[in-house]
Amino acid sequence: MYTSTCLLVLCTVFFSCSDSNNFRQEPDTTIPLEEDKTNPSLIVNGDMEDDISMDLSTIAVSGVWSYIGGWNAKAAIVEQKENSGVNNSRCLAIIALDEDTDVMFAQKVTGLKSGGYYKASAKVKTDMIDGGMGANLCLDYLWAPTSGALTGSHSKWQDLVLEIDDVPENGEIILCLRLGNTAAASRGLAYFDDVVLKENQDLYIRTSKHFRLVVSQDLVPISDQLIDEWLANMDDVYECYKELFRGKVPFDGKIISIRSKEIDAWAYAGNPIQWNKNYIYESLQTIRRGDWCFGIMHEIGHNFAPYISSATYAWNWNEEIFANFRMFYALEKLNAKVITTASVVQADGSFESQEKTYTGSELLQLYKSETDNCYDRTIGAGRAVEMGNALCYCLIRIKETYGWELYQDVFEELYSIPRNEEQEKNMNQWQKFEYFLSFLTKHAKVDTNELFSKQELQVIKSYLSTQQ
Secondary structure, X not given: OOOOOXXXXXXXXXXXXXXXXXXXXXXXXXXXXXXXXXXXXXXXXXXXXXXXXXXXXXXXXXXOOEEEEEEOHHHOEEEEEOOOXXXXXXXXXXXXXXXXXXXXXXXXXXXXXXXXXEEEEEEEEEEEEEOOOEEEEEEOOOOOOEOOOEOEEEEEEEEEEEEEOOOOOOOOEXXXXXXXOOOOOEEEEEEEEEEEEXXXXXXXXXXXXXXXXXXXXXXXXXXXXXXXXXXXXXXXXXXXXHHHOOOOOHHHHOOEEEEEEOOOOOEEOOOOEEEEHHHHHHHHHHHOOOOOOHHHHHHHHHOOOXXXXXXXXXXXXXXXXXXXXXXXXXXXXXXXXXXXXXXXEOOOOOEEEEEEEXXXXXXXXXXXXXXXXOOOOOHHHOOOOOOHHHHHHHHHHHHHHHOHHHHHHHHHHHOOOEOXXXXXXXXXXXXXXXXXXXXXXXXXXXXXXXXXXXXXXXXXXXXXXXXO
């Protein structure tokens, strides 16, 4: 890391100007926030009014802001600006106009509750930020949680928020004010002011045996009782998956959080399961009608993928299919209900999108004939196109003849084979399908023709051979 020795000339920063040395800043109409004495900020000098050293430091210190630099620090100038903060106060500035950089100020915060939930926020302005993560708040470790990114030019103060759920056992974190990020360097100018860190009291939290729902309070339209009943249902789903894999569980059996997030998908598996905040309210509403929530059951299913035993993926040609297959096991065992959208054939042969309720094994109908990639519209029709639900139907059809014990035996063996990523990356989906089929035929003690017709295998091969 290097301290800056260069001088940069700012041409336009948050305002119009008549020349490069005579800036006219827009009037600041930000309304100061009243301090909540019942939940005080844990950041020292969050308003940046006390002097801050601009010297490069190797560590973050409790109770003060330290400039700890970062990648290509020589391209950045850091300053404590007078009359440029909220309501013409002081603020911190990171300036890098000529080259991309990834640098930060940091403050260690101690005495937090291990396992507690906190929220950091800051007022931020930017100018001419191009590429990368721009201005952001984050914690100080590789791939740490990060707030939303602020890029481009914003002449009025913007709020950046970072929700912190992973406080370590020692109760310490390092909060950073950053321009750029790992593999996402930026150039431009960022101002930071009014940094706050508080306990996150905006959350709704309910815990069951295997799950902890952690979402914004305004996303919960139903009673605690209904939430608890739904989480108890998810516990039963978890136990079914555990049964299917004969005792194997993810994350060493630790509670899995289901967390509201701003993401670009409906949800992501893992711990936490990240649930897109835009879908939570509506999804929880359907619980009133007995829905168990297809999407969350699916994501829990992903959590039982082969990684739970560091096992091979050489047979897993499409994890989305297998997440749904695991879910079907639980649905059938528990006679659970899901409400989802189906593509239903009409009398004239057209298809209409409809909301449908499936209970237990009724979901087989969805995979057979009520989605675009169902069996009747792909494999059954001789069409070598995307066929995820069709193949899920085929796997369930085999279960109808040989029972779930066949799959329990197959998964027990496959989950005992160590992973070989070099082998996997050289296999296309058809080769993985064939590998899986070899274990099915081995444990069922039958020929492949007893499981699939020659015509079906030809269509499946035609498509899967084209997919890596």
